[in-house]
Amino acid sequence: MSSKLLDCRGLACPQPVIETKKAVEAGNDNNILVIVDNAAARENVSRFAANAGCKVDIKEKDGFFHLEITVPERNIIKTGDQAGAKTETPQTAGNVYFIATNSLGQGSPDLGEVLMKSLMVTLTQQDPPAALLFLNTGVYLAVEGSPVLEQLQALAGKGTEILVCGTCLNYYKLNDKLAVGTVSNMLDINTRLTGPYKVISIG
Template sequence: MINKIDVRGVSQQQALNLVETVFEDQNHSNVEILSSDQAITTALIDNLIKKGLTVEEVLQTPEGQTIIASTSHQQTILPKSYVIENNTLGQGNEVIGQKLINAFFNVSSDYEQVPTSIFFVNTGVKLCIDQADTVDALQKLQDKGVDIIVCGTCLDFFEIKDKLAVGRIGTMHDLIGIYHSQNQVISL
């Protein structure tokens, strides 16, 4: 059954609440959401994805946008792990790279779907120590069941093993185990 929701002219929070209510009702597996505000459309899409729903399409119409979303065609989420090789994200400027890696973990910790494990290696281990901006987000991920593994050899190399604030100390056996057991390993 397709349910149409018109969120034109309502606040962002009202729009989010309306869509939430419809998906709580198990009789609705497909929804068309009419929106005339780009910021609300973006917030709705982000919220739908965070909830594990599939955004099939976003159509531009004269009145705004139509979001087509469903629960019935969700893709199966395969087990995945991340390998974090650096304390920055991307190549180039270190300052923006640190901001990006912090944002990556802060946003990731808000999602219901999380990786099976995250292995930190090389300078990536610096994201797991006292005073790192990422510690709270990593703790939140760990609380959701993510196995946070931090390379012991790397901690020793940087002489920061005593500053470990989140995760457990791991070895090369843990890393190889991740590569052998996961369907998807994403290196950052």
């Protein structure tokens, strides 16, 4: 079996995921060892690999995370026409909401919070969105104490994918406070933005 080493220490998000994606989709190696230096990269790479149908074994050594990725034999290809098929955007109904703020509209922040909650309540009463993408201060909506946490949990229960920017969580020191959704990266988010859905931007 062939193997590949990807040393992604020091690479900013989403580069570790991009490098892993390239290696998996190339279909040349049964085993890929990815080394990263932060928890966000560990989670993003691990989630990508799992979604691609790979087995992932994570070990921490000398302060770094070693992800041993085993690529299924069916993904080892000769023509390059099947690798990575499982990483495509899920084909579910609904729109994608790109939310880059925790307050809706300009003007009074208090009014903006009220309007944002009103929007989330409205979404729970309609066909659920395909995905909610939270960036910048929008990540505050997905953490502990969020005024719309109940609504987001309800949407997640209905199948809405909730992706929360890991770089933004880290910037605002909210890594340990995420209460709903999945820590994500710009590659995942851009995949949803360029997918088959209508994108609605807020903020």
